[in-house]
Amino acid sequence: MAQDTDQVFAALASPVRREVLRLLRDGGPQPVQQLADRFDMRRPSFSEQLRVLREAGLVSERRSGRQRIYALRAEPLAGVQDWLGPYERFWRGKLRALGDVLDTLPDDEHTEDT
Amino acid sequence: MAQDTDQVFAALASPVRREVLRLLRDGGPQPVQQLADRFDMRRPSFSEQLRVLREAGLVSERRSGRQRIYALRAEPLAGVQDWLGPYERFWRGKLRALGDVLDTLPDDEHTEDT
DNA sequence: TGGACACGTAGGAAATTTCCTACGTATAGT
DNA sequence: ACTATACGTAGGAAATTTCCTACGTGTCCA
Structure with a gap:
């Protein structure tokens, strides 16, 4: 795998x-x-x-x-896209307003302070 | 690039x-x-x-x-997803199984049967 | 049956990757 | 100032990649 x-x-x-x-x-x-x-x-x-x-x-x-x-x-490329999935919100969050994304998060696990 | x-x-x-x-x-x-x-x-x-x-x-x-x-x-991963885009229809809807048929399709026409 | 064609494998050189040990640099604490 | 800590770079060995030329295998055709 x-x-x-x-x-x-x-x-x-x-x-x-x-x-x-x-x-x-x-x-x-x-x-x-x-x-x-x-x-x-x-x-x-x-x-x-x-x-x-x-x-x-x-x-x-x-x-x-x-x-x-x-x-x-192309099937293996589907695997690539699956791998990509969990990262998607990280670049959408950068491109859009951060608050917009935070609003829809199920849980909050990316604290950015110390 | x-x-x-x-x-x-x-x-x-x-x-x-x-x-x-x-x-x-x-x-x-x-x-x-x-x-x-x-x-x-x-x-x-x-x-x-x-x-x-x-x-x-x-x-x-x-x-x-x-x-x-x-x-x-994560930004570079957005580039990966962009690269992946044009391949997506090949693993969705089993269009690939028809081989030559998709070659003759003028537009992207992905009906999802079966 | 002989030759040209399509494509692969064999084997080797050069570049790159990936690991290591040894050492260098900068910061923190005493 | 001295020592420990956090992390990197230097340099080298072994494995892997990527290109090459030379050659082998299978197919087509006259």
Whole structure:
């Protein structure tokens, strides 16, 4: 569980890998070649980036002839959003009036004085 | 820009650092010592973990006598949620199961059946 | 059956991360 | 001024990441 979370966050900590996810999101499932053309990188290096995404569960692979079609698997990102949940009120509180948020708090556990 | 995003995701890719954020979220601002007691790690190593969080903008530091009080800075997490936004429809409503169909959708049309 | 194509793995170099011990700096108390 | 406390930096070892070139596997096609 934490292992998965680690892998997902680590996978997202690379502009190349985030761009791959975006390409799959906006362009749908694609073969490796078509994805790789977008990056200034040798093919084996790109394969490794795909492997990181695959092991994080963020993409799936399907074979079609001699091509491999990669597709976005967004489920792990739902886990990221779940993790994010409990923090949300902290930045909403900063962006809005503080009193507005405090009014709706179920319990008060973020005292800011000594 | 992407540099910041990289650092935030990389900072989150460690159970120790995520636990620090949780402790600050649930326990409010705390000195280093009090945080460090929760981890099986030497102090200098823990200082480095804090440095990673600090450089990602996820914590702030304030001096109080010979202590340094760390506090959660959640703003970068808002950036994470923004990044997550365009992926949300992929895990909601099982649209992804249809694969090619969503590729043909002109607008975001997420009916939540089943 | 032979060759081109799509993609991966093998293995290695360089950079980065993460831990450690040793030491430095600043503050507090006596 | 001296000592203890709180925390960081320095520097180094081990593990991991990320890139490369070279090569292997499987598929398509003439």
